[in-house]
Amino acid sequence: MAEAEKLERVVFSRPKALSDTTTHYCPGCIHGIVHRLIAEAIDELGIQERTIGIAPVGCSVLAYHYFDVDFAEAAHGRAPAMATGLKRVQPDKIVFTYQGDGDLAAIGTNEIIHAVNRGENITTFFINNAIYGMTGGQMAPTTLPGQVTTSTPFGRDVRAAGYPLRVCEMVATLSGAAYVVRRTAINPREIRRLKKAILTAFKVQMAGLGYSLVEVVSNCPTNWGMTPIESLEWIEKNMLPYYPLGDFKVAEGVENL
Amino acid sequence: MHEEVIISGFGGQGALFAGQLLTYAGLAEGRHVSWIPSYGPEMRGGTAHCTVIISDEPIGSPIIYRPTSCIVLNPPSFEKYEPLVKPGGYLIVNSSLVRQKSARTDITVVEVPANDLAYEIGNVRVANLVLLGALLGINPFVKLESVIQALEEHVPEQRPAYH
Amino acid sequence: MSAKMLMKGNEAIAESAIRAGCQAYFGYPITPQTEVLEYMSRRMPQLGRVFLQAESELAAVNMLYGAACAGVRAMTSTSSPGFSLMQEGISYIACSMVPAVVVNVMRGGPGLGNIQPAQADYSQMTKGGGHGDYKVLTLAPSTIQELVDHVGLAFDLADKYRQIVFVIADGMLGQMMEPVELPEMRELRSPPAWALTGAKGRPKNIITSLYLNAPELEKINQQLQAVFRRIEADEVRYETYLLDDADIAIVAYGTAARIARTAIRRAREAGIRVGLFRPITVYPFPYEALGEVAGRVQEMLVVEMSAGQMLEDVRIATCCQVPIRFFGKMGGIVPLPEDILAEIEAITQGKPALVAREGA
Numbered sequence: 001m002a003e004a005e006k007l008e009r010v011v012f013s014r015p016k017a018l019s020d021t022t023t024h025y026c027p028g029c030i031h032g033i034v035h036r037l038i039a040e041a042i043d044e045l046g047i048q049e050r051t052i053g054i055a056p057v058g059c060s061v062l063a064y065h066y067f068d069v070d071f072a073e074a075a076h077g078r079a080p081a082m083a084t085g086l087k088r089v090q091p092d093k094i095v096f097t098y099q100g101d102g103d104l105a106a107i108g109t110n111e112i113i114h115a116v117n118r119g120e121n122i123t124t125f126f127i128n129n130a131i132y133g134m135t136g137g138q139m140a141p142t143t144l145p146g147q148v149t150t151s152t153p154f155g156r157d158v159r160a161a162g163y164p165l166r167v168c169e170m171v172a173t174l175s176g177a178a179y180v181v182r183r184t185a186i187n188p189r190e191i192r193r194l195k196k197a198i199l200t201a202f203k204v205q206m207a208g209l210g211y212s213l214v215e216v217v218s219n220c221p222t223n224w225g226m227t228p229i230e231s232l233e234w235i236e237k238n239m240l241p242y243y244p245l246g247d248f249k250v251a252e253g254v255e256n257l
Numbered sequence: 258m259h260e261e262v263i264i265s266g267f268g269g270q271g272a273l274f275a276g277q278l279l280t281y282a283g284l285a286e287g288r289h290v291s292w293i294p295s296y297g298p299e300m301r302g303g304t305a306h307c308t309v310i311i312s313d314e315p316i317g318s319p320i321i322y323r324p325t326s327c328i329v330l331n332p333p334s335f336e337k338y339e340p341l342v343k344p345g346g347y348l349i350v351n352s353s354l355v356r357q358k359s360a361r362t363d364i365t366v367v368e369v370p371a372n373d374l375a376y377e378i379g380n381v382r383v384a385n386l387v388l389l390g391a392l393l394g395i396n397p398f399v400k401l402e403s404v405i406q407a408l409e410e411h412v413p414e415q416r417p418a419y420h
Numbered sequence: 421m422s423a424k425m426l427m428k429g430n431e432a433i434a435e436s437a438i439r440a441g442c443q444a445y446f447g448y449p450i451t452p453q454t455e456v457l458e459y460m461s462r463r464m465p466q467l468g469r470v471f472l473q474a475e476s477e478l479a480a481v482n483m484l485y486g487a488a489c490a491g492v493r494a495m496t497s498t499s500s501p502g503f504s505l506m507q508e509g510i511s512y513i514a515c516s517m518v519p520a521v522v523v524n525v526m527r528g529g530p531g532l533g534n535i536q537p538a539q540a541d542y543s544q545m546t547k548g549g550g551h552g553d554y555k556v557l558t559l560a561p562s563t564i565q566e567l568v569d570h571v572g573l574a575f576d577l578a579d580k581y582r583q584i585v586f587v588i589a590d591g592m593l594g595q596m597m598e599p600v601e602l603p604e605m606r607e608l609r610s611p612p613a614w615a616l617t618g619a620k621g622r623p624k625n626i627i628t629s630l631y632l633n634a635p636e637l638e639k640i641n642q643q644l645q646a647v648f649r650r651i652e653a654d655e656v657r658y659e660t661y662l663l664d665d666a667d668i669a670i671v672a673y674g675t676a677a678r679i680a681r682t683a684i685r686r687a688r689e690a691g692i693r694v695g696l697f698r699p700i701t702v703y704p705f706p707y708e709a710l711g712e713v714a715g716r717v718q719e720m721l722v723v724e725m726s727a728g729q730m731l732e733d734v735r736i737a738t739c740c741q742v743p744i745r746f747f748g749k750m751g752g753i754v755p756l757p758e759d760i761l762a763e764i765e766a767i768t769q770g771k772p773a774l775v776a777r778e779g780a
């Protein structure tokens with residue numbers, strides 16, 4: 001080993017599956033963390049050359065610039081349908097969708113429910129930040145009761161606007177679901193747990209076990225009107241009680257992966 | 258030759274299938290042919306009819322208003338089509354079910370107790386074929402052998418029981 | 421070539437797609453198109469190809485989009501209300517420039533309408549239909565044989581232009597049986613270089629319809645428009661029937677055209693010189709050819725199963741050179757040859773149009 005390399009050992013680098021570019025995400029947004037974890041998992045599993053991602057409509061609409069794998073951009077909410085088409089005609093590929101809560105749980109509820117219910121062998125990363133980020137902070141289906149958004153200026157009134165939707169709990173009831181878990185990324189411990197879940201979700205797909213969905217309870221410092229640190233505290237204090245972390249469906253065979 | 262046929266009855270009486278047999282027979286004899294059914298929910302238990310055209314000319318409209326030959330399997334079909342048969346045309350009536358009589362003198366009307374005859378043969382479901390035979394007996398625009406051939410080749414698929 | 425066999429239009433659509441190398445079909449039941457779905461549900465799995473009944477037309481068209489991104493020949497079919505739901509996906513597919521085929525077996529509308537044949541989606545199909553500046557090459561068969569030929573052609577044209585292609589049919593064509601000669605089974609084609617097949621030994625591929633930078637999106641639009649200009653220059657198709665010596669030209673497509681043919685034959689027997697101009701592509705519309713016809717005839721009669729949608733294209737094509745009369749049936753009523761014959765006779769007798777509509 002050369003003398004210089006001994007001195008400068010690389011301990012941290014960009015995953016191969018992440019493109020060498022800057023993202024447009026706001027400071028403190030969890031999207032960046034989740035992107036990185038997904039890319040690390042792709043590297044570790046050696047699936048970069050056969051992975052196809054599908055970006056949603058939402059803040060992560062440009063995700064295809066950030067990952068160095070084949071990527072398609074779906075219409076708002078339709079990523080699971082598009083993923084179904086891509087995966088069915090090439091079952092040997094690894095196909096994942098990356099979706100926000102407006103995309104997955106409002107306009108795309110039908111597509112996600114049916115894709116899971118068919119047991120499509122695809123993976124969804126579901127970023128729940130309780131708000132519509134990209135359009136400037138309107139109410140999402142996951143917005144908490146009383147939460148103020150630009151379209152619930154007096155706080156979400158559940159009598160008028162309904163209740164926050166718990167996606168994992170709902171999707172876990174479907175027979176086609178193989179792996180449905182909720183994680184967050186508010187501290188290093190939770191980030192490590194999230195990473196493990198992402199790896200497992202891909203492995204579930206690689207083993208052909210059925211639908212895998214990892215929800216990430218996430219933040220939106222910009223539209224929540226908080227500093228990044230405050231937003232993480234807000235997740236812990238307000239979101240996790242309503243959206244408890246945990247494993248909602250772990251089908252047979254997943255434990256052994 | 259140019260023959261325009263309407264076959265009409267209750268759903269399940271085999272009007273559509275009888276029409277298909279005619280169409281296959283016409284095709285086998287090298288004619289231009291078309292077949293078009295009534296379709297949709299009305300087929301389930303309501304009336305079902307089809308129009309068959311067999312011609313030496315390419316077929317334009319597959320639907321027609323006034324048939325040159327017509328088979329009516331039930332009373333509502335008689336009421337609807339009896340007045341429409343073209344002068345000089347043929348009306349074959351299933352007299353097992355149709356009690357009405359035609360007063361028309363400008364067409365040839367043949368009454369056939371098709372259900373009874375079919376029952377005698379041992380299969381009441383072939384009343385449609387009895388009537389088809391009667392039509393071709395009096396107006397042989399395709400050969401009976403061609404229809405028999407078509408029947409052998411295209412026995413209708415039984416729908417699975419879970420429908 | 422195989423011998424002629426009798427086939428229902430909807431089944432002919434399905435079999436023709438299969439023989440053209442369609443590797444994935446997604447659909448949702450809707451009368452009068454459902455037999456396409458049912459036929460595919462039997463045949464595609466037998467061949468080891470993809471069949472999937474989607475949860476909605478919205479899902480079906482996006483599954484189509486996904487499969488098309490994977491670079492395989494893929495198709496969906498539907499009827500009018502379902503076609504409306506598909507507009508979103510169609511606009512995305514058009515902008516993304518991936519080939520795909522959609523068959524619309526039209527029925528009476530608007531709204532839930534009914535299940536009888538109609539031609540009332542003409543404008544939606546030929547003028548864009550979804551959001552944004554795009555048009556879709558649209559083939560208009562009028563026999564079951566042509567339906568078979570056009571479905572195969574649609575796949576080829578989709579590949580040629582990397583665009584979505586429509587076949588515009590209706591309940592009559594979907595439900596009727598006619599003899600057809602089916603083409604041979606074609607080889608499945610391998611995915612093109614742009615397809616999303618995994619970035620193995622090449623840079624990653626992206627398929628998107630998002631261009632946040634306006635000049636960039638303008639450039640994409642210019643590329644799209646260039647494709648449409650090429651389509652307009654090279655893909656115009658039409659047919660004429662007894663038109664050379666005609667005083668009256670009937671303009672009709674699809675089912676309406678074949679009914680007009682019967683009326684024309686009868687009118688000719690009565691010594692009336694009438695012929696047919698039948699657009700085979702309704703986008704691109706044969707403006708130029710029809711314009712020439714307008715210079716030769718005394719009157720035109722446009723026949724449609726709509727309130728007069730193609731009529732607008734006929735007006736553009738003929739530039740007021742000739743009086744235009746319109747005869748249309750709506751709501752799922754198919755005109756009879758007698759109706760059209762009466763219109764022809766009314767023209768020869770100088771009577772006003774039976775169906776009122778301001779003339780050109």
Ligand SMILES: Cc1ncc(C[n+]2csc(CCOP(=O)(O)OP(=O)(O)O)c2C)c(N)n1
Binds near residue numbers: 057100129133134
């Ligand atoms: C059909 C359609 N309706 C509305 C929009 C506008 N729109 C863009 S992003 C978005 C909300 C996305 O919210 P979410 O999925 O929560 O993702 P986030 O932006 O919070 O990451 C909406 C409504 C659209 N692009 N398409």
